[in-house]
Structures are given as structure tokens and as C-alpha cells.
Amino acid sequence: MKRTSGFTLIELLVVIAIIGILSSVVLASLNTARGKGADAAVKSNLANIRAQAEILFDNNGCYSNSSTCQATLLSSCSGANTIFGNSNVLQQIAAAQTAGGGTATCNTSAGAGAWAAATQLRTINVFGGSSGTDFWCVDSTGASKVIDNTLGGSATVCP
DSSP states (O other): OOOOOSOOHHHHHHHHHHHHHHHHHHHHHHHHHHHHHHHHHHHHHHHHHHHHHHHHHHHHSSSSSSSSOOOSOBOSSOOTTSGGGSHHHHHHHHHHHHHHTSOEEEEEOGGGOOEEEEEEOSSOSTTOOSSSOOEEEEETTSOEEEESSOOOTTOOSOO
């Protein structure tokens, strides 16, 4: 009786099918982890703005990049005499925006007494909002939370 060693074609196909199924499960989990990691980066970068803002407030008496406190409302992430004119704050906003892959909105109040910043999160509509996209918001009152949309045109606190 002749005996051959090796695997049959059916056995090889079954093993390849099992490996394919396992790899698809691993890749799906990896994409979820990437999204959560990006969201953590957004939250961390925006949290760092708060520390820089308090340093500016201690030095200048307002949330401003200089002792000249901005007297008008800004609705962009810029402005020479605002918190958003500080290079460290701008770097944190840019890093958060890159990690989130979306938009950022920033507001500061008249007299630079308050500020808020929000950046889009990578995960989409995790918290069941109506816009389809969630944003992470931080402000001068100490709030850090998810909001359903970008900041309104004059909002200096997270809604």
C-alpha cells in the first residue's frame, strides 16, 4: 500500500478560509482602535490649550497673547491680540484638527474674558447627535465635552 504525505486540497482551502476570517476580524478591530486613538489625540491637544490659556491670563490679565486684550468678537482660530494668536495654542489646535481630520472653530469674547474651541472627532456620531458628526469642545470655564456641531458664531462656552 502506497502512502503519501501532505495535505489534501480541501484541508488547505479550509485553513486559508479560517485565516481570512480571522484577519478580517483583526483589521476591523484595528480601524476602531485607530479612530479612538485619533479622538484621544484631539482631546489631549485641546486640553493642553487650557493650561496655556491660564498662563496667558496670569501674565496679561485676560485670555490674550499680549497685554492688549482684544475688544471684538472673533470667530476664527486666529487674531494677534487673542488667545488664538499664541503660537503654542495655534499648534495645539492644528494638531487636534489634523488628528480629527476635520474642522476647528474658535471664539473669544469682547475684552478677551472668555474663549472656546471645538474640533471635529474622528468617530462619527457616536453620541447620537443630529449633525452626523461629533466635536470635542473646551472653554475657559473648564468644560470639556462632546457637542453635536461646531461652536456658534459667538459662543464662548461649550453648549
